[in-house]
Amino acid sequence: MKNGSEVLIRPIRPEDEPMLVQFHQTLSDRSVYLRYLHMLKLSQRVSHERLTRICFIDYDREMALVAERKNPETNQPEILGVGRLRKTQGIKEAEFAVIVSDSIQGQGLGSELLSRIVEVARQEKVGRVVADILSDNLNMQRTAQKFGFKLQQPPGEDVVKAELEL
Numbered sequence: 001m002k003n004g005s006e007v008l009i010r011p012i013r014p015e016d017e018p019m020l021v022q023f024h025q026t027l028s029d030r031s032v033y034l035r036y037l038h039m040l041k042l043s044q045r046v047s048h049e050r051l052t053r054i055c056f057i058d059y060d061r062e063m064a065l066v067a068e069r070k071n072p073e074t075n076q077p078e079i080l081g082v083g084r085l086r087k088t089q090g091i092k093e094a095e096f097a098v099i100v101s102d103s104i105q106g107q108g109l110g111s112e113l114l115s116r117i118v119e120v121a122r123q124e125k126v127g128r129v130v131a132d133i134l135s136d137n138l139n140m141q142r143t144a145q146k147f148g149f150k151l152q153q154p155p156g157e158d159v160v161k162a163e164l165e166l
Contacts, residue, residue, distance in 0.1 A: 083113030
């Protein structure tokens with residue numbers, strides 16, 4: 001990352017559930033709103049049923065990457081960010097989503113996760129990667145544009161449509 005910290009980016013695993021609970025505790029309400037396009041209580045985000053679906057993925061339909069590092073204070077592994085690519089059945093399209101812990105935003109991790117997600121999409125022969133980004137999420141809009149995504153905001157909507165043809 002820009003601050004010199006090293007992170008490991010790898011596919012999510014079922015045993016990541018406890019680290020994901022800790023990760024969600026590092027997110028502000030604003031970060032949650034910008035990622036999910038609505039508010040979700042911490043209790044909803046860390047429920048076992050939800051995290052089981054997130055950690056046990058069907059690799060034919062989606063890929064989730066986590067950014068992990070050893071916490072400098074505790075020396076325990078922690079998740080700092082998650083990038084997800086979910087394929088749309090029946091067409092060669094997939095949707096991306098990225099979220100990064102508030103404490104390390106601005107360090108390039110979101111860009112790296114998006115870069116890896118786009119690479120996975122290419123390897124999987126996805127034809128188009130899309131996302132809905134809130135109009136006030138300027139950082140994610142800039143990040144998407146950096147990777148060649150075209151952005152369009154339908155009149156009267158609070159969501160910007162991001163699209164990348166591969």
